[in-house]
Amino acid sequence: MKIHNFSAGPCILPQEVFEKSSQAVLNFNNDGLSILEISHRSKAFVDVMENARALALELLGLEGKGYKALFLQGGASTQFLMAAMNLMEKKAAYLNTGTWSDNAIKEAKIYGEVAEVASSKEANYNYIPKGYKVPKDCDYFHCTSNNTIFGTQIKDFPKLDMPMVCDMSSDIFSRSLDFSKFDLIYAGAQKNMGPAGTTLVVVKEEILGKVTRQIPSMMDYQTHISKGSMFNTPPVFAVYVTMLTLQWLKDLGGIAAIEKENEKKAQLIYSEIDLNPLFKGFAEKADRSIMNATFTLENDNLKDTFETMVKEANINGINGHRSVGGYRASMYNAMPLNSVGILVDVMSELERKA
C-alpha cells in the first residue's frame, strides 16, 4: 500500500535510498558486514564520509570557495548554541521568524547581546518581516530560511557587511540560492536530506577562530574541521543515508532540477488552497514556503469528514503543528508531484460533497 507521507520531519526520503540503505544494513559494499558494525575508521566508511561532505559542497556550488562541510550530532538545536559560541564576541543580530529562530535567540543570549532586528511574533509568525535595519556593530546576522512550523520562507536575504548565519534545516537543497552569500549554514538532516541523527554544517573557514572565549573541543567547529568530521565516532548510518540522498539528488540534476519539481508541487497545493472556498492559507502569500504549506478549514464542522477522507486516501502527516493548528503539507524533495495531486483531489472532493 502506497502511503503519501506529508510529515514535517523526520520525513519522506527517496524509495531507492530506503532500498539501498536497507541492503547496507545486511551487507555493506558486498563485504559481508553490516554498515552498522564496521569501524568508522575503515576505508569503506571514510569514503562515505568524504563523499557525503564533497557532495554537500558540490550541490551547493561551494567547492573551492573556502568552505568545509561537517556532519555533526545534536541536531540543529545544538547549532543554535554552537554558532553563537564560535562566532559571538559581544553582540549578534537575529531575525525572529518563528519558533526555531526564537530558540536560536534564547541560546545566543547565553553568549552575548542579541539585537532582535525584527519579529513577526505578534502575528503568530505568518509573515517574514522586511525593511529592518541591522546594527553595524554585530559579529554576525542569523536567520531561518524556512519556517517549518508556520510555512513561511525568506525569498530575499539582506546584503550585509558581516557574516551571515542561516538555519536551513527545512529547505536546504530545495531551491537555488547564491549559497556563497552565507558564511555558516546548518541543517538537521531529517527534514530534507536524510534520517534523524546528523546535522550538516557548512562553514567558511575564515570566519572561525575570532572569539576570545574558550570553546570545548566538541563544540568547536575547528576541532571537527581538523579531523575531517571524524573527531569522535560520527553517526555512521545517518551519514550513509544522507550520502545516498545527496547522490540521488545529484543524479536527478541537482538543486536546479529539484527546484522545478518543488515549485510545481507548491503551485498545485496553493492554487487549491486559494480557489477552494472551504480552505484558507495561514502564511501571507508573498512569503509562502515551497516546502511546508500551512492551511486551515474555514468551517471546523468539516474537520471529521475531511480527516476521514484524508485517511482513506492513505495520506499521512498533514496535521498542523500545535502552535498553528489546521493542516500542514510538507513537500520535501523526495515527495512526488503525484502525492500532492492526491491531497488536492481530496480537498476538491470535499468541496463537491459539502
Ligand SMILES: *Cc1c(COP(=O)(O)O)cnc(C)c1O
Ligand atoms: C526541525 C527544525 C529545527 C530543530 O532541529 P533538531 O534537529 O530537531 O534540533 C531547527 N530549525 C528548523 C528550521 C527546523 O525545521
